Amino acid sequence: MNFSVLPPEVNSGLMFAGAGSGPMLTAASAWDGLASELGSAAASFSSVTSNLAGGPWQGPASAAMTGVAGSYAGWLSTAAVQAEQAARQARAAASAFEAALTAAVHPAAVSANRSQLMALVAANLLGQNAPAIAATEAVYDEMWAQDVLAMLGYHGEASAVASALTPFAVLPGPAASTGGAVLVAGFPFLDLSNVTIGGFNVASGNLGVGNLGSFNLGSANTGNTNFGHANIGNLNLGSGNIGSYNLGGGNTGNFNPGSGNKGDLNLGSGNTGRYNLGGGNVGSHNLGSGNTGDTNFGSGNIGNLNLGGGNTGNSNFGFGNTGNTNFGDGNNGDTNIGSGNFGSGNLGFGNKGSNNIGFGNNGSNNIGFGLTGDNQMGFGLLNSGIGNIGFGNSGNDNIGFFNSGNGNIGVGNSGNGVGALSVEFGSSADRSSGFGNSGELSTGIGNAGQLSTGWFNSATTSTGWFNSGTTNTGWFNSGTTNTGIGNSGGDGVTGSMGMFNSGHTNTGNFNAGNINTGDFNSGNVNTGYFNSGNINTGFVNSGDLNTGLFNAVDQPVANSGWLHTGTNNSGYTNVGTYNSGFDNNARDEHAAFVTGNSGLANVGNYNAGIINVGDYLSGFRNSVPTITGTGANSGFVNVGTSISGFFNFGNLASGFANFDDAVSGYLNGDDHVSGWIH
Template structure:
């Protein structure tokens, strides 16, 4: 059978959808008991006939009796051996099933992955969620492969066991008629004799009768569920309530051997994890030491990827925080293989370089493009050695250099660009030192219109930012118009906080998207340590829950592993019985209290947003997907009291603009990152007003300005 053509939804449902290995184990026990009875009967029969022939009964009749009894005794012994073999093979099939079940992805995990993907795609208006979507699809492919491997192994084990089962021989065909009659008399007092005797009409062999009798005996007490069976075999032992699984120390877990609450998986030490062997909370993956990671083997929090040591990384093998790429040693790098921070490119050693293979800081190419192979600081171009050089293949400082391509010397000042104020600037219109970009204010900036130090992105305000439109420290984002981070060590897009690798998050250590809180690896959660979708509360690995430690779906309460449950520690599936969990909700598939939005799939309380898919409290408006409290925008907003067009992250953002990140941005402001910007567009900083466009810093009213007060 080709299991690879079936998705994990089918293979997992088959394995978890029936009676499990319990009936097979009961059948094995029954066959083993039958073998014991047949063996005892054979021994007793042989002993009785031997005693009779050797003592009280002598002569030809005794000899005839012994001759007639010998085949029957042999048949009883052979039948006992056959029954014992059947018991052994039934145990083997049950063992194969249990091994396959342990290796099969739980259906709830598959459903959570698909639900997360739908939510990510639904909110992926500008492609912000592409890394998270790819991660979700990659996890789904791993689930597919894991299920196929489990099913193939199960099929092989069951087939091998079945091959050892020979059909029962026609053991009674050669027995003399007298022996057959004696056997009939011997069983006349047996409670099952009537059925056996009535079937002995010559058309059915006694071996078939034996098989039917044994099967009837087993089926009378248990129901045999053949391959591909399911999982209600052994009684579970848990210390807690609402667990679906075994050996859990905690509550609301779906899985085995978890120490904590609301985990969806096995061997987790913490709460709200989706996956296995995590030490921490809110992880979506395996073997993470930390919180809110999406991936595997991360040491830190809020990472998307694998084997990161740090927080807020998008990629794998990073040592540091806020990196968007792989194998970086440092923070805020946009690229791979960098040693340092704030680099935009690959294999740089230093800080704030825009390009690749640079050693030093603040090196770039002309006009905000990449420069490569520079050694030094503030160089604009390629393959330069020195400080503040403009061009290629130069050695020197500023406008005094030796050109290795033409073998010519040039003598000039210490700045090689134009309109610069300061020293060793190779770009244009910079104020400060070692700036290779244009229109920068500060030190070592290689981007365009940056305010701060060692920024390699464009329109950044802060230190060591390699993304675009970032404000803070060590933010990498993607690039122009798709960074939009405010905080520290964010590698995602449109985040407000610290160490976020996802998109549209307000908080800390979030590797998912559209979350408000800390260490969430899911989507649309209001709370902390949530690995599911649209939960309100903490430590939820399931979806659309209101409460704490829920691994099921659409529950209101704590430690629930079921569906649509209201209360504590329930594992019941109330689908079709109730429309919502909680109290005072209208519509369907809502949890919490007094939610009246039309779209459904909301958690929290007093939400009236028309589109549904809301978490938090008192969110209203005509859109969907609000996360937080008191949001009233027409599209998803994350945080507190955001209004207007939506896609705002933070607090008190209002007006017709959208995609603002920060606090108190209002008016026609759009794509602003910072605080109290009014009417500015594509700007970062503080209190930039109408007319400010592509500006960084504070208090600007014009376009392409960095620094402060329009300078």
């Protein structure tokens, strides 16, 4: 049973609804009684047999009887010991249940939480209860996680109790010579107690090769009972995990039903944190994707307790707000109810000032429409700003409605617009294009990060959807400088090119180690697949510096692979140190550090991908204008620094085919713009 998908109403209800530990304790008492009876019977039978054989009954019949009786007495003694073991395990099972019951949330607490939520929702006519609703849901998420941990712990202890039980020995007979073997029906002399299918495993019970542990179904695992490849930990269902009890691949942490997470109990992919339901979050308790912060219900937020998307701040209900406790969209300030307000405490739309009630007021403490000044009541012009076309604009040179910023084409913007060919709705940031952006110079929907192109990115210079790490190209990446999907590595160095890598500087998929070229490697600087050792070229090597297949020993050589110049390289014709892949050249100006590349034909340090020139690059054919530069680019064919996306030339850019600095969007040739074709 997958306890992680069951709500606390179910897990807690089942734990508190049964008969408890009483029946198991009763069974333990019964097993104790049986053990005592069997022990007494064995002693009595041995005594009677000994007296008969030592007395008047002599001859061949007596000898035969003594042999059979001795075997039977031995069986009785063994059965008594096994009955005592069953009693101990029954008591252990009862203790495990009691521990899980103590750890689980009481159903009454769950019911009270749900009742509180319903009351808050029913009274939330103006959205004033949004922070309390979010906090109540966060407590509910913690209850969910607490129950999951309790049930998983109970399942683990109960499984250990069951596995420790020894089946009762059969009565003595012709098969007695099989001893403690595990017998297969129809093949009474086939022993499967220590079978390993595959080669070069360092332990038993593995179905695969190159495992350092037991009972793994897969290859190159370091740990026990993994169903997959290249895991470091126990009981993972998936590949490339560092941790235990993960359902997915490329996780660093425990109990993650998803991939590419760094943390515990995330339901989704590419999260860095705990208890997230969604993807690409940096933080904890988020319900959504691409958030940087905690307890957000939505996507692309920077802050805490936001209900909506693209907000920068805390406790906002809506999209594209910069500030705190706003109810609406595109507000720049605090405690506004409405949209497009620039200031705080406004009730209405498009006000430029504070504490206004109404629309399009340019000032503070006004009640009305289109008023210019402070402390007024009444109706002014359709627009209180200058050069506007539309209604309720308090800024200047806007086309649309309720804009308190300048130069916008759209509705409810408190930031300044870009100009022609860009449309803004509910944005609080300057020079953003799209809907609900609070990050400056962003293009798309719900971006709280600056200079991002796409949807719900909370980090800067990212291209794609739901990225919370910086300078990513792709989806659900919480690490930095990744090109791909669900990568959580890259902090402080370079991300990966591929999918669900939890290590850094990898070219491939599901790598839990670092600087690997290939898939499912849990070691470092490997070229190939399923390697749990380091600096190997090949498949399923658990030792270090091996070239080939299924090697479990360490080789006394400088490199693995062929035709390298340098040390600690894997692959083919690499130059420098700590390279994996083919034809990479690591420069030596960082010789005091671990340098290196993964992939094909990269020149520089910490590059992942193909034909990158520079430092800290991931993707394909990215470069820095000078050979000694530090790029931090992701994507494809970008030239410059801090770039994500495709075919960009400049610095601080995201998107497609932009040719200047500080740009997001598509086909822009001017600097400090977003959108299209500027």
